[in-house]
Amino acid sequence: MRTYGHRANNHPNAAARQLLETIDRKKTNLCVSVDVTRKADFLAIIDLVGPFSCLVKTHVDIIEDFDHDLIEQLQALSKKHDFLIFEDRKFADIGNTVSLQYSSGVHKIASWSHITNAHPVPGPSIITGLASVGKPLGRGLLLLAEMSTKGSLAVGSYTEEAVRMARANKDFVMGFIAQRRMDGVGVQEGGNSAEEEDFLILTPGVGLDVRGDGMGQQYRTPREVIVESGCDVIIVGRGIYGNPKALDADNVRRQAERYMKEGWKAYLERIGE
Numbered sequence: 001m002r003t004y005g006h007r008a009n010n011h012p013n014a015a016a017r018q019l020l021e022t023i024d025r026k027k028t029n030l031c032v033s034v035d036v037t038r039k040a041d042f043l044a045i046i047d048l049v050g051p052f053s054c055l056v057k058t059h060v061d062i063i064e065d066f067d068h069d070l071i072e073q074l075q076a077l078s079k080k081h082d083f084l085i086f087e088d089r090k091f092a093d094i095g096n097t098v099s100l101q102y103s104s105g106v107h108k109i110a111s112w113s114h115i116t117n118a119h120p121v122p123g124p125s126i127i128t129g130l131a132s133v134g135k136p137l138g139r140g141l142l143l144l145a146e147m148s149t150k151g152s153l154a155v156g157s158y159t160e161e162a163v164r165m166a167r168a169n170k171d172f173v174m175g176f177i178a179q180r181r182m183d184g185v186g187v188q189e190g191g192n193s194a195e196e197e198d199f200l201i202l203t204p205g206v207g208l209d210v211r212g213d214g215m216g217q218q219y220r221t222p223r224e225v226i227v228e229s230g231c232d233v234i235i236v237g238r239g240i241y242g243n244p245k246a247l248d249a250d251n252v253r254r255q256a257e258r259y260m261k262e263g264w265k266a267y268l269e270r271i272g273e
């Protein structure tokens, strides 16, 4: 299994290259998901977890006091701590609509988010729509090939079609939200193998202390995700910041460091070091 650094040197997608370089430079494959509803909490958590993260994942549409200053501060923290930004928007509409949702509205996601994601359910036109906005800016797209939730419908031929859509759009699609590596998925018998591709696998549903949240979420450990399933980045939310109504700064920092160490240890095991 090749190292993050080696993959960074050879990757055709600018956002993927930036992410792999950041992972290699900071020695962390941790993406922290910051799902809180108050701007002050959002920025405080990011300042605490930034040093341990390669990527910070946002849901800006849940923030009640969202304003442009939040984006300026988020960008300043991204520079201060050297991480990329991933707005987890999960686009799912026709090409024209998603291009407007991505570029415009209150949030203007494409102007600040290095990476975003989309459900493949509308078919390839969703990639065309998002690429028309994101490609000129050097952004990257992740397709949701699988989900972490109990009873997910993103399985079997749906997942295979998602991978085929990505293969046909490698200039903009940099990887997947998925639970395992996608090499060889959707390749017809006798067809070309996946040697020419290097899709990044970013994996949510990661927790060290509990196996679920009572609302369908399912957690696996960093070792299960990185070593057993061959994924590249662990996405961790509540496992790090706990209950947003009772934020404990020391504990947030400690948990971020704990997940960073577990993720990196698993990677070293995977590459045989």
Ligand code: 6AU
Binding pocket: 033, 035, 059, 088, 090, 117, 144, 146, 147, 148, 149, 177, 204, 205, 206, 217, 235, 236, 237, 238, 239
């Ligand atoms: O660690 P948690 O459970 O607190 O948060 C997991 C985060 C949430 C979800 O919206 C997101 O990961 N997520 C996604 C993403 C990243 O697209 C897909 C999925 O299948 N499951 C999942 O939890 O912000």
